[in-house]
Amino acid sequence: MLSIIPIEKIPLIRPGDDLAGILLNSLGENQLQLQDGDIIVLAQKIVSKAENRLVNLTQVEPSAEAISLAEKTEKDARMLELVLRESRSVLRYRPGTVIVEHKLGFVCANAGIDHSNVQGLWGNKEDWVLLLPENPDLSAARIRERLGDATGVYPGVMIIDSHGRAWRLGTVGVTIGLAGMPGLVDLRGREDMFGFHLRVTQVAAADELAAAASLVMGQAAEHLPAVLARGFPYPLRDGSLNELIRPEDLDLFR
Numbered sequence: 001m002l003s004i005i006p007i008e009k010i011p012l013i014r015p016g017d018d019l020a021g022i023l024l025n026s027l028g029e030n031q032l033q034l035q036d037g038d039i040i041v042l043a044q045k046i047v048s049k050a051e052n053r054l055v056n057l058t059q060v061e062p063s064a065e066a067i068s069l070a071e072k073t074e075k076d077a078r079m080l081e082l083v084l085r086e087s088r089s090v091l092r093y094r095p096g097t098v099i100v101e102h103k104l105g106f107v108c109a110n111a112g113i114d115h116s117n118v119q120g121l122w123g124n125k126e127d128w129v130l131l132l133p134e135n136p137d138l139s140a141a142r143i144r145e146r147l148g149d150a151t152g153v154y155p156g157v158m159i160i161d162s163h164g165r166a167w168r169l170g171t172v173g174v175t176i177g178l179a180g181m182p183g184l185v186d187l188r189g190r191e192d193m194f195g196f197h198l199r200v201t202q203v204a205a206a207d208e209l210a211a212a213a214s215l216v217m218g219q220a221a222e223h224l225p226a227v228l229a230r231g232f233p234y235p236l237r238d239g240s241l242n243e244l245i246r247p248e249d250l251d252l253f254r
Contacts, residue, residue, distance in 0.1 A: 002233065004216045005032065007040075007226040012119075015052035020146035023226060032228055034147065039156035039181055039232055041213040043225035044132060045117055047139050047159050047177075053131040055082060056120060073098055079113065079129065086111035086131060091254060104136065104176065105245040107254075108163050112176075133159065136177020137240050144179045156181030156236050160210040166253050173214025175206040175244060181236045182206065183243035204244055205234050 009029045010022060023040065027033070048054075062070070062077035066084055070077035074095045084090070087100035091107060100111050112132040120128030133139045140157040148154030159177035164170070175183060185203040209229055217224050248254055 002212070002229065002231040004041075004212055005228040005230060006030075006216060006224050007032065007228055008224065010046070010223075010226055013046040013049040013225075015049060015054065015121075017050045019046060019050040020143045020150075023143070024147065024150055026226070027228075034151050034153040034155055034228075035230065036153060037230070037232060037236060038153070039158060039209065039229040039236075040143070040147065041158045041160060041209065041217075041227050041229055042140075042143070043217055044112070044136070044159055044161040044176060045114070045130060046225045047133050047136070048130050051133055051139065053133060054118070054120060055129050055131060056123060057082075057127045057129060058123065069093065069098065079110075082113055082129065082131065083111040086113065102132070104132065104241065106163075106174075106176070106241075108161075112161055132161070132176060137179060138177075140177045140179035154180055156232070158206060158210065158213075160214060162214065173207075173210040173212075173217075175210045175241065177241055178206055178239050180238065181232070182234055182239045183241060184239075185234050203234075205232075206239070207244065 007026050007030055010026045013019065057078040060078040060081050062081040066081035067077045069080045073093050083098055083100060086103055088103055089101050090098060091101060092099040098110055099107060101107050102111050113129050115129055118128050118130045119125060136159045140159050144154055144157040157179050158175055158181065160173045161176045162171040163174045183206040185205045209232065213227050213229060216227050
């Protein structure tokens with residue numbers, strides 16, 4: 001049975017903070033002891049903050065491309081300069097929204113750059129934005145190693161963000177980095193309850209868990225950026241974000 005257990009008492013994360021150490025301390029304060037098969041799910045924002053991915057827009061000089069895109073989308077050209085820097089390509093845009101292929105490989109709005117729940121170090125708080133971690137898989141792997149070295153149990157670690165979807169309304173939690181757990185679970189060849197062999201079924205298990213964890217974490221002022229998932233229904237193994245990225249030649253929306 002899958003359980004999503006809040007890890008409470010995590011302080012506000014600042015640049016340079018030892019996130020793994022903070023997690024270990026919070027696990028102890030919540031009287032949670034890691035077990036084999038456990039997965040730690042982290043909101044992207046605390047990883048980005050610890051890795052100092054904060055940017056003040058007053059320090060950004062927009063390019064001609066960013067200025068042109070700003071005129072078409074009615075968005076801040078400085079913000080769009082960051083979006084362009086963080087992206088491989090711009091796929092779609094309209095007033096208020098820019099859809100890009102992020103450098104990490106997935107498609108998302110505004111390159112995942114966000115204003116919400118972001119507090120800068122100086123100046124006007126409205127000028128601060130937060131970029132995604134540069135290498136979320138590596139970030140997850142480093143946290144996993146620290147947790148395992150300290151406890152003797154090496155949990156899966158997952159970093160999640162909120163993304164929209166081309167064919168449905170609303171945002172949902174998705175994985176942007178993982179370590180020590182599968183991203184995709186291939187069920188092709190297995191029998192269903194009537195003996196039919198599955199032919200195409202591959203389960204985005206990490207994204208399913210991300211959505212469940214996001215439901216517990218919340219999206220606004222809940223102050224719950226980490227949870228412990230216990231009872232994940234698939235064996236843990238080495239995994240990466242790349243498992244979940246649909247190749248462009250198989251993407252009917254591009």
